[in-house]
Every structure is written in C-alpha cells, then in structure tokens.
Amino acid sequence: MLEMLLVLLAGVAAGALNAVGGGGTFVALPALVAFGLPPVTANAVSRIALVPGAVASAWVLRRELVPVGTASTRRLTAVSVAGGAVGAGLLLVLPASSFDAAAPWLLAFATLVLAFGRRVSAALRSAVGRPVTLSAGAVLAGQFVIAVYGGYFGGAVGIMMLALWSIGLGIDAAAGNPMRVTQLAAIFLSATLLFLFVSDALRTPLILAAMLVGAVAGGFAGAHLARRLPAPLLRGVLLATAVTTTVLYFLRG
Known part of the structure; x- marks a missing residue:
C-alpha cells in the first residue's frame, strides 16, 4: 500500500x-524505475499513465488555445499524433539496451533545454534583429521531429515545443x-x-492504475495552478528535479 501511495503521489506530481510547464517525465520515469520496472517498461507505463492527465489539462485550457503561426490546429495535432506513433515504434523496435544507454543522455539533453532553452531563444531573436516567422511547412516539420522525440522518450518535449514556437513565431x-x-x-495518446x-x-x-489516477488529479489541478503560481518558482523546482534525476541516472549506469 505504501508503494502504491508513493506511485500515486509521483503521478500527481x-x-x-x-500541465504547468512540462517535465512530468523527470518524476514519473525514475519513480517507476525505482520500484523495479525495467526502463523501457517504465517509459511505456509513464506515457500511458500521463495521457489522461494531459487530456484533463487540455480540457481545462481548451478555450485559451492560440494558433501556432499559419499552421492549423488540426494539422498540427495530426503531425503530433503521427510523430508520437513513430517515436513509440522506435522505442519498441530498438533493443532495450539502446534505451538503457540513451536514457541518461536524453535526460541530460532535456535538462539543458530546460535550463538554457529560453536564453537561447532570446539570443537567437536578438541576433536576427527582427521577428522570425516560420512557414506552416517548417512549423509542421519541426513539430514532427519533436513529436518523434516525445514518443520515444518525452522528457522536456513540451519545453522544446515552446522553444520552437518562441524562436520561429x-x-x-x-x-x-x-x-x-x-x-x-x-x-x-498515439504512443499509448x-x-x-x-x-x-x-x-x-496496480502500478499503472495508481500513477494514472494520480496523473489525472495532478493534471486537472495543475492546469488551474498554472494560472496562479509564479513561473520562475515553477521553473526552479522543475530544473532542480531534472538535474537531480539526470545525475542519479548517470550514477546508476
């Protein structure tokens, strides 16, 4: 019961x-691995469990959607679904040892994006000296690449999306x-x-159900909290979690 409670709390977090800013994988994946699941299985379980939470968050925020350039929401979503399926397929087809070896480096990459992505975006915009406007095709191509990464691993994928949209649009x-x-x-959803x-x-x-229930509750509450809590505080907590998780994964390997 104690283990299930901890998994539930990890799902909530x-x-x-x-919902707030991305990075749920930094909590869900290491928590499941700590409870004895193989990394590939833990990745699949976390992805399945986080879908309902993401859907709950999207429902809360559905009236606040902003178009991504000239790419329609329908086409953007279709590309996200396709890319997520490709990434999930790669995770299942490639040897488990490949993911075991790649996981610490993927976490490190995602942590760097989380830590410096906003500064890089601002620096690029400043270097160009004018607003950059990507075409619809370029936005969709970038979204597909990010979605493939999201289907395979998922860490900081939401932050990467915001970086692309910030730099390009x-x-x-x-x-x-x-x-x-x-x-x-x-x-x-497509990966699931x-x-x-x-x-x-x-x-x-049981582990899947506990994390799923927690993720739904956390996703619903997080969508409401995202409107109230200061962004710097949230980014600080997320970055601390990401750095700690990355270091532990390297030590584990």
Missing part, C-alpha cells in the same frame, strides 16, 4: 508538472502553454495506443 510561453498541453496529449498492445505495461496493472 508528474501530471501537475506537465515569437509566441509567448504563457500564451502558448494551452496549445503545448494539447499537443503533448496528442503525442502521448501502441504501448497498450505491444509493450509490457499491462503486466503491472
């Missing part, structure tokens, strides 16, 4: 982080957050459909 992070949550749900039928995620039903 992960769902809330995804000048979309403010706060204004783009509702669309980020919506696209995150689309990426995770594959994981449910092909992965070992359903062999741990």
